[in-house]
Amino acid sequence: MTVVVAPTEKLYQVPPRLLNGKGLPKPHVSSFEQYKEMWEESVNQPDKFFGNLARELLTWSKPFETVQSGSLTEGDVAWFLEGELNVSVNCIDRHAIATPDKIAIIHEGDEPENVRNITYRELLQEVSRLSNVLKSLDVRKGDNVAIYMPMVPEAVYAMLACARLGAVHSVVFAGFSSDSLRDRINDAGARVVLTADEGRRGGKNIATKRIVDEALKDTPTVEHVLMLRRTGSDVPFTAGRDLWWHEEMAKARPYCAPTNVNSEDPLFLLYTSGSTGTPKGVLHTTGGYLLGAAASVKYIFDYHPGDIHACMADVGWITGHTYIVYGPLALGATTVLFESTPTYPDPSRFWDLVAKHKVTQFYTAPTAIRALRRLGDKWVDKCDLSSLRVIGSVGEPINPEAWEWYNEKVGKGQCAVVDTYWQTETGSIIVTPLPGAMATKPGSATFPFFGIKPIILDPTTGVELLGNDVTGVLAISQAWPSMARTVYNNHHRYLDTYLHPYKGTYFTGDGATRDKDGYIFIRGRVDDVINVSGHRLSTAEIESALILHHSVAEAAVVGGQDDLTGQCIHAFACLKPNIEDSDGLDKELSLQVRKVIGPFATPKRIYVVNDLPKTRSGKIMRRILRKIVNGEQDSLGDISTLADPSIVAHLIEAVHGKK
Numbered sequence: 001m002t003v004v005v006a007p008t009e010k011l012y013q014v015p016p017r018l019l020n021g022k023g024l025p026k027p028h029v030s031s032f033e034q035y036k037e038m039w040e041e042s043v044n045q046p047d048k049f050f051g052n053l054a055r056e057l058l059t060w061s062k063p064f065e066t067v068q069s070g071s072l073t074e075g076d077v078a079w080f081l082e083g084e085l086n087v088s089v090n091c092i093d094r095h096a097i098a099t100p101d102k103i104a105i106i107h108e109g110d111e112p113e114n115v116r117n118i119t120y121r122e123l124l125q126e127v128s129r130l131s132n133v134l135k136s137l138d139v140r141k142g143d144n145v146a147i148y149m150p151m152v153p154e155a156v157y158a159m160l161a162c163a164r165l166g167a168v169h170s171v172v173f174a175g176f177s178s179d180s181l182r183d184r185i186n187d188a189g190a191r192v193v194l195t196a197d198e199g200r201r202g203g204k205n206i207a208t209k210r211i212v213d214e215a216l217k218d219t220p221t222v223e224h225v226l227m228l229r230r231t232g233s234d235v236p237f238t239a240g241r242d243l244w245w246h247e248e249m250a251k252a253r254p255y256c257a258p259t260n261v262n263s264e265d266p267l268f269l270l271y272t273s274g275s276t277g278t279p280k281g282v283l284h285t286t287g288g289y290l291l292g293a294a295a296s297v298k299y300i301f302d303y304h305p306g307d308i309h310a311c312m313a314d315v316g317w318i319t320g321h322t323y324i325v326y327g328p329l330a331l332g333a334t335t336v337l338f339e340s341t342p343t344y345p346d347p348s349r350f351w352d353l354v355a356k357h358k359v360t361q362f363y364t365a366p367t368a369i370r371a372l373r374r375l376g377d378k379w380v381d382k383c384d385l386s387s388l389r390v391i392g393s394v395g396e397p398i399n400p401e402a403w404e405w406y407n408e409k410v411g412k413g414q415c416a417v418v419d420t421y422w423q424t425e426t427g428s429i430i431v432t433p434l435p436g437a438m439a440t441k442p443g444s445a446t447f448p449f450f451g452i453k454p455i456i457l458d459p460t461t462g463v464e465l466l467g468n469d470v471t472g473v474l475a476i477s478q479a480w481p482s483m484a485r486t487v488y489n490n491h492h493r494y495l496d497t498y499l500h501p502y503k504g505t506y507f508t509g510d511g512a513t514r515d516k517d518g519y520i521f522i523r524g525r526v527d528d529v530i531n532v533s534g535h536r537l538s539t540a541e542i543e544s545a546l547i548l549h550h551s552v553a554e555a556a557v558v559g560g561q562d563d564l565t566g567q568c569i570h571a572f573a574c575l576k577p578n579i580e581d582s583d584g585l586d587k588e589l590s591l592q593v594r595k596v597i598g599p600f601a602t603p604k605r606i607y608v609v610n611d612l613p614k615t616r617s618g619k620i621m622r623r624i625l626r627k628i629v630n631g632e633q634d635s636l637g638d639i640s641t642l643a644d645p646s647i648v649a650h651l652i653e654a655v656h657g658k659k
């Protein structure tokens, strides 16, 4: 387990400006006592709490009668059982009727001067048109649709158009390689793929359609590709299969009646890496997920009408799903969609964006905060950030130095800093401060959100560690509305990964400490998942990618600590007999990983070694590799169980050089 953040004694009170600043809205929850009372009700009387919340925040075409059923023990959790609704109606129609001219999406393009505002009226028309196009391609309720797109409004239309028809989207992050895209399309059996000619990011073009074409060489289910013209570059076009987005849209009617679905019908699949095997298609359903998204934007980002909500994630990850698209739009907010990078054209980009659009809620990842902090204060100091009230962090543990910088330099000590902990599988944030209610400690995600009952377990015995000042693995002891319901086509795997490790609970895979004051500190993954810049990668997946290279016999991948990216990938490869290490082989192996997974999975270091540390029964002892790459070779512990303890010296030499 990587201990990234150690509990700290520092406590920051809620800035008085948030509670009674002139002209600012009063926070929805404005004291710890109020939070405590609401949280108690949410976990002790979930039917009452979530029944009320679901009626308050969502519009149902048919009301539910039963708030919840099933259990974590059985793995048959369901919420708002008889209820019917349509997500796009909740995210668009009701606001298009009440406030048609309100801006739903601010698209900040790759070039800062390329800003597109889309009103709720326009959003309804665009999503309707696209729904009709999808219908013409025979997409119906329950069908899976793959989306592989850059960060443009059309990517959001694509998700919402699927939701309008009751079709299930599977957004694949456009940084994934063609192999990864192919596997995800095949696992979901998608018939239609939505994409673009090219993407634009940081001033560069990205060959989106070429990657799709490569992937589609081996995807028997795909019948159609709908391609957006984003850059206008010349790209391959397969007649009969490929269709131009603008041509199809021009033919379509700008209204499409929504298909109401049951609360437990699937809304989307999102593939994520686990400790073993191929990526899992995490399946989220409709009512519970949308409620989690809306409730967390309301309470955790303290959303009030008129706010401008800016989440810097990509829609290809869960953070983009919940905090760019579904949460903000369900509340009728204005959401910012950001196509570029934090440093393009210069490291003021985020802060210029905040100043330009008068952003009130800003949400990013610790990696970005650390990188910008390194580049110096001048980039942030010159921007007017006074519109901000809540600044959030997500994706990995945030180290106290980065937290303090974010608080002082970006928040000016006047904003709530919310370190929000959650996962693809949890659907929405589960441990977090509430802006008006919690004093915060740098590095702590603080307290559970409504409906979440976290427990800390002894990893070996599974016994719950009660009271404060305890460290163990983090589990959740009762079901909540937005939790994933299954792994697509593999319910067994869902049970084995999340519900069976510690019977009757949901196992997060993360280690955690509850300090003496009850504050929760997330300490990182306890399984073979590596978190690089907030991107989740499985060591097993990277190892399989390396083994596909013709010269590799065996590989072992471990996470190292990295000041900038949190963790980084260290890969050890043993070559096949008769194959010699050669100049450039490490580059080739690195390329291999990029090709199979994607550029964000590039190993930081690759070591070609003669042997890996194994037990006598042949099991690779990654613990030893982990210690070596993290400079802890002096505390390797017992290595006598190794089949050949002498290889340790060679490994140390490979990583750290000759003494």
Ligand code: WTA
Binding pocket: 272, 317, 318, 319, 393, 394, 395, 396, 397, 398, 419, 420, 421, 422, 423, 424, 425, 445, 508, 509, 510, 522, 523, 524, 525, 531, 534, 535, 536
């Ligand atoms: C990690 C991203 C510490 C954690 C929303 C989790 C965090 C994994 C935090 C999920 C946080 C996320 N503090 N660690 N605030 N937020 N993590 O599925 O290890 O991409 O299990 O979801 O990120 O990553 P995923």
